[in-house]
Amino acid sequence: MRLRIAQDVSALPTWGFSTQSTPWWGTVAFFAIEGTAFALAIGTYVYLYTINAEWPLGASPPNPWPGTLMTVVLLTSIWPNHWTNRVAHAQALRKVQIGLLIMSAVGLLTLAIRTFEFAHLNVGWDQNAYGSIVWVILGLHATHLITDVGDTLVLTVLMFTRHARPRRFSDVTDNAFYWDFVVLSWLPLYFLINWVPRL
Secondary structure, three states: OOOOOOOOOOOOOOOOOHOOOOOHHHHHHHHHHHHHHHHHHEEEHHHHHHHOOOOOOOOOOOOHHHHHHHHHHEEEEEEHHHHHHHHHHOOOHHHHHHHHHHHHHHHHHHHHHHHHHHHHOOOOOOOOOOHHHHHHHHHHHHHHHHHHHHHHHHHHHHOOOOOHHHHHHHHHHHHHHHHHHHHHHHHHHHHHHHHHHHH
């Protein structure tokens, strides 16, 4: 007779925060993938910058005010984002609802600013290699903004319905974690797009 050792794990929680959450680990893996995409785009920009005597190629540098405004908004958003993360850990529903409403408004504002940013690059995506890489870099970051804003809006709606279950608080903290990546990844891109052409 073979002895089979087993343990009943049915009493274990089905969700958790941070490293106890499967989506958290998925988010970390996503950071690695997307961080690599940003690194490749930055590497392409730097390569083109170093092999061309003139930079930007036949274009004026971007107007820095939309990118600067974006930077200010993103850095300012760190406080309400971390506050929302903290109250989600405490499972304080009313405060989480307020935090998600604030972060939804911030997210929509960043998308509006990004629209103006594209309009003030002073170069078309198909004009030359400089225009193409600048549009790719800005587009990559815009994709992350859209992804997080969409997730935030969905979570906001859910937290105002009967779906506001304990597990959703973990989703809110994962969303806040992702927003930190969106903010931090923008800082080198802002410098690269707006100030390197002025060096």
